[in-house]
Amino acid sequence: xxxxxxxxxxxxxxxxxxxxxxxxxxxxxxxxxxxxxxxxxxxxxxxxxxxxxxxxxxxxxxxxxxxxxxxxxxxxxxxxxxxxxxxxxxxxxxxxxxxxxxxxxxxxxxxxxxxxxxxxxxxxxxxxxxxxxxxxxxxxxxxxxxxxxxxxxxxxxxxxxxxxxxxxxxxxxxxxxxxxxxxxxxxxxxxxxxxxxxxxxxxxxxxxxxxxxxxxxxxxxxxxxxxxxxxxxxxxxxxxxxxxxxxxxxxxxxxxxxxxxxxxxxxxxxxxxxxxxxxxxxxxxxxxxxxxxxxxxxxxxxxxxxxxxxxxxxxxxxxxxxxxxxxxxxxxxxxxxxxxxxxxxxxxxxxxxxxxxxxxxxxxxxxxxxxxxxxxxxxxxxxxxxxxxxxxxxxxxxxxxxxxxxxxxxxxxxxxxxxxxxxxxxxxxxxxxxxxxxxxxxxxxxxxxxxxxxxxxxxxxxxxxxxxxxxxxxxxxxxxxxxxxxxxxxxxxxxxxxxxxxxxxxxxxxxxxxxxxxxxxxxxxxxxxxxxxxxxxxxxxxxxxxxxxxxxxxxxxxxxxxxxxxxxxxxxxxxxxxxxxxxxxxxxxxxxxxxxxxxxxxxxxxxxxxxxxxxxxxxxxxxxxxxxxxxxxxxxxxxxxxxxxxxxxxxxxxxxxxxxxxxxxxxxxxxxxxxxxxxxxxxxxxxxxxxxxxxxxxxxxxxxxxxxxxxxxxxxxxxxxxxxxxxxxxxxx
Numbered sequence: 001x002x003x004x005x006x007x008x009x010x011x012x013x014x015x016x017x018x019x020x021x022x023x024x025x026x027x028x029x030x031x032x033x034x035x036x037x038x039x040x041x042x043x044x045x046x047x048x049x050x051x052x053x054x055x056x057x058x059x060x061x062x063x064x065x066x067x068x069x070x071x072x073x074x075x076x077x078x079x080x081x082x083x084x085x086x087x088x089x090x091x092x093x094x095x096x097x098x099x100x101x102x103x104x105x106x107x108x109x110x111x112x113x114x115x116x117x118x119x120x121x122x123x124x125x126x127x128x129x130x131x132x133x134x135x136x137x138x139x140x141x142x143x144x145x146x147x148x149x150x151x152x153x154x155x156x157x158x159x160x161x162x163x164x165x166x167x168x169x170x171x172x173x174x175x176x177x178x179x180x181x182x183x184x185x186x187x188x189x190x191x192x193x194x195x196x197x198x199x200x201x202x203x204x205x206x207x208x209x210x211x212x213x214x215x216x217x218x219x220x221x222x223x224x225x226x227x228x229x230x231x232x233x234x235x236x237x238x239x240x241x242x243x244x245x246x247x248x249x250x251x252x253x254x255x256x257x258x259x260x261x262x263x264x265x266x267x268x269x270x271x272x273x274x275x276x277x278x279x280x281x282x283x284x285x286x287x288x289x290x291x292x293x294x295x296x297x298x299x300x301x302x303x304x305x306x307x308x309x310x311x312x313x314x315x316x317x318x319x320x321x322x323x324x325x326x327x328x329x330x331x332x333x334x335x336x337x338x339x340x341x342x343x344x345x346x347x348x349x350x351x352x353x354x355x356x357x358x359x360x361x362x363x364x365x366x367x368x369x370x371x372x373x374x375x376x377x378x379x380x381x382x383x384x385x386x387x388x389x390x391x392x393x394x395x396x397x398x399x400x401x402x403x404x405x406x407x408x409x410x411x412x413x414x415x416x417x418x419x420x421x422x423x424x425x426x427x428x429x430x431x432x433x434x435x436x437x438x439x440x441x442x443x444x445x446x447x448x449x450x451x452x453x454x455x456x457x458x459x460x461x462x463x464x465x466x467x468x469x470x471x472x473x474x475x476x477x478x479x480x481x482x483x484x485x486x487x488x489x490x491x492x493x494x495x496x497x498x499x500x501x502x503x504x505x506x507x508x509x510x511x512x513x514x515x516x517x518x519x520x521x522x523x524x525x526x527x528x529x530x531x532x533x534x535x536x537x538x539x540x541x542x543x544x545x546x547x548x549x550x551x552x553x554x555x556x557x558x559x560x561x562x563x564x565x566x567x568x569x570x571x572x573x574x575x576x577x578x579x580x581x582x583x584x585x586x587x588x589x590x591x592x593x594x595x596x597x598x599x600x601x602x603x604x605x606x607x608x609x610x611x612x613x614x615x616x617x618x619x620x621x622x623x624x625x626x627x628x629x630x631x632x633x634x635x636x637x638x639x640x641x642x643x644x645x646x647x648x649x650x651x652x653x654x655x656x657x658x659x660x661x662x663x664x665x666x667x668x669x670x671x672x673x674x675x676x677x678x679x680x681x682x683x684x685x686x687x688x689x690x691x692x693x694x695x696x697x698x699x700x701x702x703x704x705x706x707x708x709x710x711x712x713x714x715x716x717x718x719x720x721x722x723x724x725x726x727x728x729x730x731x732x733x
Contacts, residue, residue: 027158052132182206182279495722594626645679
């Protein structure tokens with residue numbers, strides 16, 4: 001029996017303790033008159049946490065009332081009237097701390113924290129009570145109305161934490177109000193009626209963007225701001241989110257009510273069922289993206305589509321052909337362009353190219369589109385013609401238009417052009433096949449000294465020539481007829497040469513000094529790309545080691561193809577070079593084309609992480625041509641960015657190119673990466689790049705690629721030339 005009582009008592013104590021703990025956690029104090037008409041009170045033990053006083057001390061008459069701030073007595077009396085005829089100060093000394101006497105004889109001299117909060121209901125006032133620490137704490141007084149003959153009961157609720165929350169909420173509301181992001185609040189008055197959506201609030205950015213006034217925000221409907229189609233679109237989206245609870249994001253929206261503006265929207269259902277809409281004005285971002293997209297697909301000099309855009313145009317043009325219809329694909333090669341540039345200067349050479357582009361686009365009837373696919377190569381695609389001969393007649397008209405002399409500073413110049421033509425669908429329908437056929441015709445015309453030729457599949461000249469080139473490539477690797485040339489890269493902050501780029505050249509003069517892009521393409525397609533890449537890496541590693549003997553270390557960068565890195569064997573070869581000491585750590589840098597990286601981002605990330613683990617730097621080459629997103633770029637552990645020469649060559653004369661380069665430098669620096677500008681063509685471009693904060697630069701204005709034997713002398717000459725230049729701050733040693 002005794003054990004049962006003890007268990008009951010223990011359970012009772014546990015409940016009482018849990019109850020007291022809950023009151024403490026909630027910041028609540030319970031009080032009750034000892035008896036009707038008596039001003040002493042039973043007070044819960046949570047008073048010790050809330051105010052610091054001993055609960056038993058409040059049984060003394062008037063104790064609770066004496067702790068009230070003098071300025072708040074009237075407010076407290078209004079809900080808890082005294083039963084002893086008064087509640088003024090007395091000289092009674094009461095033990096409120098369970099052992100320490102605290103005199104409350106002069107409450108008017110107690111510290112004050114200012115006026116009590118005024119946001120409480122009249123029948124639930126906020127009253128300040130003295131704490132054991134000597135300051136005052138605001139407590140909300142909530143009374144329970146007793147039946148006749150029952151003692152008064154009530155609660156004191158600590159509102160100090162609520163004040164802090166309200167202050168934080170006010171601050172957050174201020175942040176929202178001044179934010180450049182727009183925020184809108186909607187309510188769905190009738191859950192079954194999508195037309196019952198009304199505005200409830202908007203911050204400054206949203207009010208300005210949509211020109212919202214106070215009357216609209218006070219329950220205005222969507223159609224008060226948006227026209228029919230826009231209102232229905234928003235109404236449907238808001239209604240869906242209201243019922244599903246799933247957030248909705250819409251990008252790149254434009255509304256007729258807000259002309260020349262593009263926005264991103266996000267709709268969220270809030271806890272109370274209201275709908276929050278976040279609006280971002282992305283007009284400037286879209287403008288930049290459009291410029292970059294145009295620049296990535298168009299030639300910066302002539303404004304014509306480039307090779308990538310041409311392939312899309314050819315696909316569409318071929319798909320539009322019906323039975324019995326034909327289009328001509330006309331490839332134009334400008335003969336002797338390099339000689340013209342040397343004789344007349346680069347500026348006049350560019351003027352000639354621009355005029356030829358204009359003639360192709362405007363002066364030739366029956367031409368649908370024109371593109372520039374190389375330094376001196378253009379492609380014209382004819383409109384649809386009912387027969388083969390009339391389509392090919394466009395090639396003759398192209399030849400005639402370009403054959404007219406050009407006025408170059410008052411001097412009439414004749415520019416020789418050779419034309420090769422192919423016909424769709426006779427010679428193919430896909431862009432690669434048609435361009436290959438036109439290219440074969442162009443080569444045949446040049447080899448036979450004809451101004452114009454039409455592709456003849458029976459001759460198979462193109463195939464035989466490619467076989468011959470492939471044989472030469474194999475022979476060049478076997479007989480060591482390949483060599484690397486090195487182009488210095490200058491640090492624009494110091495004027496020192498800190499890098500050199502290794503570029504592939506051929507030694508056989510009969511076929512020119514440089515290895516053509518066609519040979520590199522053949523290497524990738526024929527399986528020779530891996531041995532070629534191994535040779536390039538090995539030569540670059542040896543060059544890096546030899547350079548480091550005579551001066552401060554210079555990084556050697558070399559271009560690799562992602563195709564060659566898709567197999568683990570090449571990565572294993574790099575591991576072996578490092579382990580054997582043939583590849584010094586930290587002196588070799590790999591450049592990977594942006595367009596290659598975007599093809600398989602996950603594989604690119606894996607390869608780059610492996611290369612970085614070996615101590616190699618990895619630079620994104622030709623930046624701006626692959627249209628990689630900033631988020632994708634941030635996900636790759638690269639060590640630098642190299643801006644494509646197509647953007648940097650003409651920054652001194654093309655403002656949009658300068659803006660693009662400046663933007664690219666800023667974005668790259670925001671990621672903590674250095675920027676290299678390729679293709680620097682003149683001193684003005686160099687000065688502009690320095691002013692933009694570009695870190696490194698290379699190009700023919702600084703130095704052409706040179707042999708390894710000539711490299712030390714060229715580096716010394718270049719650093720001497722940079723000495724004292726406005727862009728340097730440290731003299732070279």
